[in-house]
C-alpha cells in the first residue's frame with residue numbers, strides 16, 4: 001500500500017495543546033476499548049455489526065451461560081480466538097507500545113481481550129488486561145487453580161474447528177436458522193460432546209474455560225491491586241486518554257472518573273461523538289474524532 005501519509009484529521013490547535021500537555025505529563029493513563037482494534041478488522045460490541053448486536057451478550061459472556069451450554073460458549077470464544085489470530089495490531093497498538101517504552105509513568109488499562117496490544121510489543125508491566133485474554137484458559141472448577149496463558153492453538157480442540165465457510169455458528173441468526181432446521185427434525189445439530197471440549201490436565205474432571213472476565217465476575221484481583229497501587233491517592237495523574245471505548249462497562253469505565261479526581265485532563269479518541277455516554281468523562285479536554293488507528297499515532301508522535 002502506498003505510504004503516503006493520509007491527511008491529518010486532527011485540528012492543528014487541539015493537536016498542539018494536547019502535545020504540549022503530553023510532553024509535560026509524567027503520569028499518564030490510557031483506557032482502551034474495542035474501537036482501538038476496529039481497524040484491525042475485529043468487530044466492536046455495540047456498533048454496527050458489533051458482537052452484542054449479532055449475539056445475545058447474556059447468552060454467551062456469563063458464567064451461567066457456560067454452565068448451561070459450555071459447547072456454545074466455547075464456539076463463540078473459539079471463533080473470536082480465530083478472528084483475533086487472523087487480525088494484526090494496527091499503528092495505534094504500536095504507538096501506545098512505543099509510548100509505554102518511552103514514558104516511565106505511563107500505564108495502559110485495556111478492556112480488550114484480543115491480544116493485539118501484547119502482539120504490538122506493549123511492555124507487559126505497563127499493560128493491565130482488565131477483562132483477561134482470549135488466549136488465557138483456566139479450569140472452570142472452583143477449587144482447581146489450573147491456568148494457562150498464551151495458548152494460541154487454533155482451534156483449541158478439534159471439536160471447535162471453525163466451519164469451513166468461516167461462519168460464526170453462535171450468532172443469533174445462525175442459531176435461529178438451526179432451530180428452524182431442527183423444527184423439520186432432519187437436521188442433527190452438531191452438539192458438541194463435553195468430552196471433546198478442552199479438559200483440565202490437572203484435576204481431570206474440570207472443563208477449561210476462556211480466561212476472560214464474564215459479566216457478573218470480578219476483575220482479576222492482581223490487576224485491580226496493581227492499578228490501585230499505581231493510582232495511590234497522593235500521586236497526581238496528568239492525563240488519561242480514553243481510546244475507542246463507549247465506557248459503559250464497570251468497573252473499567254470508572255477509572256476515567258478516578259483519574260479525573262486525581263487531577264487528570266481527559267483526551268477522548270472516538271469514531272463517534274454521539275456514542276460517548278454523557279458521563280463525567282464526556283467533558284473531555286480534548287476530543288479527537290475519527291479512527292483510533294489513524295489518530296493515536298498522530299497525537300502521540
Ligand code: BV8
Nearest residue numbers: 033034035044045046215216244245246249250271291292
Ligand atoms: C462486575 C470480556 C460484579 C468478555 C467483557 C448496571 C449498571 C452498572 C453496572 C452494571 C449494571 N448491571 C450489571 C453491571 C455490571 C457489569 C456492567 O458494567 N454491565 C454494563 C453492560 C452495564 N459489569 C460486570 O459485570 C463486571 N463485573 O461488575 O462484577 C462483582 C463485584 C464484586 C464481586 C463479584 C462480582 C465485569 C464486566 C466485564 C465483562 N467482560 N469482556 C468478552 O469479551 O466476551 S466486557 C466487553 O464489553 C469489553 O471488554 C468491554 O469492556 C465492553 C465493550 O465495550 P467497548 O470496548 O467500549 O466496546 P463498544 O463496542 O461498547 O464501544 C466501541 C467504541 O469504540 C464506541 O464508542 C465506538 O464509537 C468506538 N469506535 C468504533 N470504531 C472506532 C471507534 N473509536 C475509534 N476508532 C475506531 N475505528
Ligand code: ZN
Nearest residue numbers: 139144200203
Ligand atoms: Zn482443574
